[in-house]
Amino acid sequence: MPAYRDVLPADSSFHEACARHTARTTTRSLQHIYLCDACAIRLVREAFNDRPPLYHGETIEGYCGLCNTLGQVTLRQWFVCPVCWNVVVAYQKSFVAALAVPAFWHRDMAGHFPAFELSGTDEVRVTPFARGASTKREAARVLKVLDYLVSERVGDEKIGRFHIELKSGPGSIEQMKEFQLDVNDFNDIAGAINNTGVPAYIFHLKLDQEHRAPTRRTIAAGMWWTDPETLRANLKNIKKRRGEDKPAAYFRPSAFRPWSVFEKELASRRFEELARAGQVQFIG
Numbered sequence: 001m002p003a004y005r006d007v008l009p010a011d012s013s014f015h016e017a018c019a020r021h022t023a024r025t026t027t028r029s030l031q032h033i034y035l036c037d038a039c040a041i042r043l044v045r046e047a048f049n050d051r052p053p054l055y056h057g058e059t060i061e062g063y064c065g066l067c068n069t070l071g072q073v074t075l076r077q078w079f080v081c082p083v084c085w086n087v088v089v090a091y092q093k094s095f096v097a098a099l100a101v102p103a104f105w106h107r108d109m110a111g112h113f114p115a116f117e118l119s120g121t122d123e124v125r126v127t128p129f130a131r132g133a134s135t136k137r138e139a140a141r142v143l144k145v146l147d148y149l150v151s152e153r154v155g156d157e158k159i160g161r162f163h164i165e166l167k168s169g170p171g172s173i174e175q176m177k178e179f180q181l182d183v184n185d186f187n188d189i190a191g192a193i194n195n196t197g198v199p200a201y202i203f204h205l206k207l208d209q210e211h212r213a214p215t216r217r218t219i220a221a222g223m224w225w226t227d228p229e230t231l232r233a234n235l236k237n238i239k240k241r242r243g244e245d246k247p248a249a250y251f252r253p254s255a256f257r258p259w260s261v262f263e264k265e266l267a268s269r270r271f272e273e274l275a276r277a278g279q280v281q282f283i284g
Helices: 037-046 082-108 136-142 183-196 228-233 259-268 270-277
Strands: 030-035 055-063 070-079 116-120 148-154 157-169 179-182 200-212 215-226 235-240 247-251
Touching: 030 037, 030 055, 030 082, 037 070, 055 200, 082 116, 082 157, 082 200, 082 215, 082 259, 116 157, 157 183, 157 270, 179 183, 183 200, 183 228, 183 247, 200 228, 215 228, 215 259, 228 235, 259 270
Parallel strands: 055 215, 157 200
Antiparallel strands: 030 070, 055 070, 116 148, 148 157, 179 247, 200 215, 235 247
16 A cells, blocks of 8 residues: 555645634644654544645654554644644543553453443544534533443443543652642533532543654553542632633642552442532532
């Protein structure tokens, strides 16, 4: 199969336009990424509105900036605005994070608790930019799913026991001065709990970068957990992050506990206590 080398024509109306916006949105931000052919085609079809790269450069052995695998990757170039580019380069981390929770669960929990089953409910999707019709607060009021659901088999019945919402970043909880979470994200978690009557845990996954210059891959390097009420009790303040419009909540990292003690949490069935606690209040 020939290498993928389609390019955007120089006279295209989308020249100097953000590839991820469905309508023309001018940007002169020229972005570069190493991708395997399959992932280059995937970005074009699923995120970039069928707009191919402006340029294909050198092909080397390295890590793909989307699927994270080692192989033949080629330098590609698109016009993408900085906000959308942050979304694109985060996909690699999101894919790794989505696989990490099942890997941790099956390694450390599945054998001890065979009646419990972890299932992913919120698949990572590569998408173009689309402005939502409702506000984030309105969306939280009807949200019913988070990233994972843990169910328990009781006889012939399978009962949802708790949600898991996954947050990830480069920091270790032990080394953080504050844990940051968008107010909208906390309210999404509260909304899903309130709408389903099923409690939730919040997992934080530390992601590291491993370099094979000029490419890099993402690896899972540790996990911690808490629940929304414990996190809320450790709220320090709410303020806007520098350079951003949306408010973020800042919590004491002591709200989190290491993954190594989650087995005791599950054995104690504390999720039943969390379910009895009822509604979780929004913040902000």
